[in-house]
Amino acid sequence: MSRIRIYALAKELGLTPKELILLLNELGEFPKSATGTLDEATANAVRELYKEKYGKPSKIQIPARPLSIFELAEKIQLDVGTIVHHLMTLGQVSPFHEPLPLDLVVRLLNALNIEFTVVQPEPLSPVTVDQERPEQREEPKTEELQPLAAAKDKTDISATETETSAPTPGGEPIPVTQTVKPVPPDFDPNRLVLRPPIVTVMGHVDHGKTTLLDTIRKTNIAAREVGQITQHIGAYEVEWDGRKITFIDTPGHEAFTALRARGAQVTDLVILVVAADDGVMPQTEEAINHAKAADVPIIVAVNKMDKAEADFERVLAQLAERGLIPTQYGGSIACIPISALKGEGIDHLLEEIILQADLLATKADPQATPWGYVLESRMDPRKGPLATVIVEHGTLREGDWIVAGKTYGRVKQMTDWRGQRVQEAKPSQPVSVLGLEDLPEAGDRVEGAPDPKTAREKAEARRVKKEAPPRPEITLETLYAQGEDGKTNELNLIIKADVQGSLDAITHALERLEHPEVTIRFLHKAVGPITETDIDLARASKGVILGFNVRLDPTVRSVLQREPVDVRLYQVIYDLIDDVKKAILGQLKPKIVETVLGQAEVRAVFRLKAGTVAGCFVRKGKIVVGSRCRIIRGGQVLGTSRIASLRHFKQDRTEILEGMECGIGVDGFSDFQEGDVIEAYQISEEQRTLQEIKERTPAVPVPA
Numbered sequence: 174m175s176r177i178r179i180y181a182l183a184k185e186l187g188l189t190p191k192e193l194i195l196l197l198n199e200l201g202e203f204p205k206s207a208t209g210t211l212d213e214a215t216a217n218a219v220r221e222l223y224k225e226k227y228g229k230p231s232k233i234q235i236p237a238r239p240l241s242i243f244e245l246a247e248k249i250q251l252d253v254g255t256i257v258h259h260l261m262t263l264g265q266v267s268p269f270h271e272p273l274p275l276d277l278v279v280r281l282l283n284a285l286n287i288e289f290t291v292v293q294p295e296p297l298s299p300v301t302v303d304q305e306r307p308e309q310r311e312e313p314k315t316e317e318l319q320p321l322a323a324a325k326d327k328t329d330i331s332a333t334e335t336e337t338s339a340p341t342p343g344g345e346p347i348p349v350t351q352t353v354k355p356v357p358p359d360f361d362p363n364r365l366v367l368r369p370p371i372v373t374v375m376g377h378v379d380h381g382k383t384t385l386l387d388t389i390r391k392t393n394i395a396a397r398e399v400g401q402i403t404q405h406i407g408a409y410e411v412e413w414d415g416r417k418i419t420f421i422d423t424p425g426h427e428a429f430t431a432l433r434a435r436g437a438q439v440t441d442l443v444i445l446v447v448a449a450d451d452g453v454m455p456q457t458e459e460a461i462n463h464a465k466a467a468d469v470p471i472i473v474a475v476n477k478m479d480k481a482e483a484d485f486e487r488v489l490a491q492l493a494e495r496g497l498i499p500t501q502y503g504g505s506i507a508c509i510p511i512s513a514l515k516g517e518g519i520d521h522l523l524e525e526i527i528l529q530a531d532l533l534a535t536k537a538d539p540q541a542t543p544w545g546y547v548l549e550s551r552m553d554p555r556k557g558p559l560a561t562v563i564v565e566h567g568t569l570r571e572g573d574w575i576v577a578g579k580t581y582g583r584v585k586q587m588t589d590w591r592g593q594r595v596q597e598a599k600p601s602q603p604v605s606v607l608g609l610e611d612l613p614e615a616g617d618r619v620e621g622a623p624d625p626k627t628a629r630e631k632a633e634a635r636r637v638k639k640e641a642p643p644r645p646e647i648t649l650e651t652l653y654a655q656g657e658d659g660k661t662n663e664l665n666l667i668i669k670a671d672v673q674g675s676l677d678a679i680t681h682a683l684e685r686l687e688h689p690e691v692t693i694r695f696l697h698k699a700v701g702p703i704t705e706t707d708i709d710l711a712r713a714s715k716g717v718i719l720g721f722n723v724r725l726d727p728t729v730r731s732v733l734q735r736e737p738v739d740v741r742l743y744q745v746i747y748d749l750i751d752d753v754k755k756a757i758l759g760q761l762k763p764k765i766v767e768t769v770l771g772q773a774e775v776r777a778v779f780r781l782k783a784g785t786v787a788g789c790f791v792r793k794g795k796i797v798v799g800s801r802c803r804i805i806r807g808g809q810v811l812g813t814s815r816i817a818s819l820r821h822f823k824q825d826r827t828e829i830l831e832g833m834e835c836g837i838g839v840d841g842f843s844d845f846q847e848g849d850v851i852e853a854y855q856i857s858e859e860q861r862t863l864q865e866i867k868e869r870t871p872a873v874p875v876p877a
C-alpha cells in the first residue's frame with residue numbers, strides 16, 4: 174500500500190534518479206518527474222530488473238517497525254545465537270519473545286556492517302471487526318466482516334456493473350491529490366522564474382521551534398547589515414549562499430492549517446523540529462499528519478543535540494515508524510542533527526532547504542497581476558490597517574490598487590521585515606502593506622486591480638458572497654459527489670478517540686474496508702478531544718471528523734457554527750465502522766439501468782404542418798411522453814431520441830397503454846415508415862446496496 178519516492182529507490186540501488194527513470198522506461202513506466210513516487214509493485218519490478226541487469230540484489234530491506242529476532246535472523250541470514258551475541262556486545266540483553274525496536278535493529282546492522290534500507294511496513298494482517306461489536310447486534314458476523322477489498326480480485330464490481338469507468342485496482346496506494354494552486358488571470362507559464370522557498374517550522378511544544386527561528390534570523394547576514402532592528406511582520410527572509418529563503422515566523426501546524434482551511438497554501442516546505450532528548454511526541458505526530466495532508470515535503474531538524482541525553486538514532490527510528498523514512502535509512506526524509514541554542518548544524522539545515530527547493534522548483538510569474546495572501550493583519554493606532562502580504566505571482570508595487578479579501582485599498586507604503594521601506598515586493602517576499610480600507614483576515618487572497626472602481630467592486634462582491642449561511646462542504650453523505658469519473662474517490666478521515674486501544678481498534682477495522690473505487694485516507698488519528706485544529710484540517714483537506722467517546726467542548730462547537738465541517742460522535746465502534754461502510758457504498762458510482770417501457774408499431778405516417786406523426790399501435794407495455802426512445806427498422810436501430818408528443822384521438826396524453834392506438838411524434842425524427850417499431854425506454858441510476866456487495870464478495874477466512 175505504501176509508495177516509495179523515486180529518489181529513495183535510486184539511492185537504495187545506488188543509481189542517479191535519471192538512471193532509475195531509464196530503468197522505469199524499460200518497464201513501460203514514464204514518470205513525469207523524479208520527485209514523484211512509485212507504488213510497491215513497480216518498485217519491486219525495478220529491483221528485479223536491476224538484479225537482472227547488474228547481477229546483484231539490492232540492499233536488504235527492513236520494515237519500519239519493531240522486528241522479532243527470528244524475523245531479523247531470516248532477513249540477514251544469521252542464526253539467532255549470533256544475533257543475541259552481537260546484541261550483548263552492544264550492551265543489549267533482549268528477551269527472545271519481545272520484538273527488537275527499530276533503532277536497536279539499525280544499531281546492530283551498522284555494527285555488523287550490513288547495508289540496508291528501511292521500508293514502509295507491509296499492511297497489517299486483517300483484524301476482525303466484530304470483536305468490537307456489541308452482543309445485542311443481530312447481523313450475521315461473517316457477512317459483516319466482509320472486507321470490501323475481497324471483491325477486487327474475484328468480482329470486479331466496477332467492471333461488471335458500470336459502463337463508464339475504468340476500474341482502479343483496489344489496494345492501490347493513495348494518490349496524493351496534487352493541490353492545484355489558483356493563479357492570476359494573466360498568468361503565463363512561459364514567464365516562470367524560480368522564487369525563494371517558503372518554509373514553516375513545526376514540532377512539539379518546547380522542542381525548539383522559536384529558538385531555531387531566532388537563531389536563523391540572527392545568523393543571517395542580511396540582518397546583521399542593518400543592525401538587528403527587526404520588526405515582527407509574521408515572516409522574514411534569509412539569504413544563504415546567495416539564495417533567499419522565506420521563513421514564516423509563526424511556528425506550529427495550527428497556524429499552518431488555519432491558513433490552509435481558508436484556502437491559502439503558503440508553505441512550500443516544512444521543517445519538523447524534534448528534540449533529540451524527547452523524541453517524537455503527540456504534537457510531532459500531529460505536525461507530521463498536517464504536513465502530509467497538505468502534501469508539503471518535510472525536512473527534520475533533530476534539535477538539542479548538545480544535550481547529554483540526545484539520542485539521534487532513536488529519533489530516526491521513531492520517524493521511520495511513522496512513515497518518514499530518513500535518508501540514513503535509505504529513505505527520502507533528510508534528518509539533520511542541530512543545536513538551535515548553540516547554532517550548530519544550521520548551515521547544513523539551510524543547505525538542505527535550498528536542495529529541496531531546487532527539487533521542488535518553486536516558480537512564479539513575476540510579470541502577472543500581483544497575486545498573494547494575507548499572512549496576518551493588525552490595526553496600527555496611528556497608521557491604520559497593516560497587513561503582511563506574501564506575494565505568490567506578479568510584483569506588488571507602491572501605488573498599486575489591491576483587493577484583500579473583503580476589503581481593498583491602494584498600497585501607500587510597503588516595509589520589509591527589517592522595517593525598511595521597499596518600492597516593490599517580488600514573489601515569496603513578505604511585506605507589510607499600509608493603505609487598505611479595513612482589516613483583512615489571515616489567509617485572504619490579495620489581488621491587484623487596474624483601478625479603484627474595480628478594486629471596490631471586487632471587494633464588495635466578496636463581501637456579499639461570504640454572507641451566505643455556512644454549510645459543511647463535505648459530509649459523509651456527500652462524499653459520493655466528490656469523485657470524478659475514472660478517479661478513485663477518497664474518503665478523508667480524522668479520527669479522535671478516548672484511548673489508544675479504541676483508536677487502534679477503529680483504525681484496524683477501517684483499514685480493512687477497502688473497495689476498488691474508494692480509498693480511505695487517514696488525515697490524522699489521535700487520542701484526545703476534537704480541537705479547532707482538527708476542524709481546520711478537515712476544512713483544508715476536505716475531511717470528515719469521527720469522534721469516539723470524545724466530547725465537543727463549547728468553544729469547538731462555536732467554531733463549528735462559523736466554519737462547519739461534518740463531525741460525528743460515536744459511543745459504539747460498530748456504529749462508526751458501519752457509517753463509514755455506508756459512506757463507501759454511497760461513494761460507489763451508481764449502476765446505470767435501462768428499463769424498456771414498451772413498444773409501438775408504426776401503421777401510418779401523417780405529415781402535418783406541425784411535424785410528422787407516426788400513427789401507432791402499442792404492442793407491449795406503454796409509451797410515455799418525454800421518455801427516451803429508439804426507432805427500430807428490420808431489427809436495426811436507426812437512431813435514438815425522445816417521445817416529443819403523444820396523442821389519442823386528438824387529445825394530448827402523457828402515456829398510452831398496451832393495445833391502444835396513438836399518434837407519436839419523435840424529437841428530430843420524421844422519416845418513419847410503416848412497420849417501424851418505436852421502443853420507449855428509460856435510464857435510471859441505481860444505488861448499490863450493502864446486501865448486493867455482500868452477495869458479490871467471496872467469503873474470506875476469518876483469522877483465528
Ligand code: GDP
Pocket residue numbers: 376377378379380381382383384385424476477478479480511512513514515
Ligand atoms: P518551542 O516551544 O518549540 O518554540 O521551543 P523553544 O524554542 O521555546 O525552546 C524551548 C526550550 O528549549 C527553551 O528553554 C530553549 O532554550 C531550549 N532549547 C531550544 N533549542 C535548544 C537546543 O538546541 N539545545 C538546548 N540544550 N536547549 C534548547
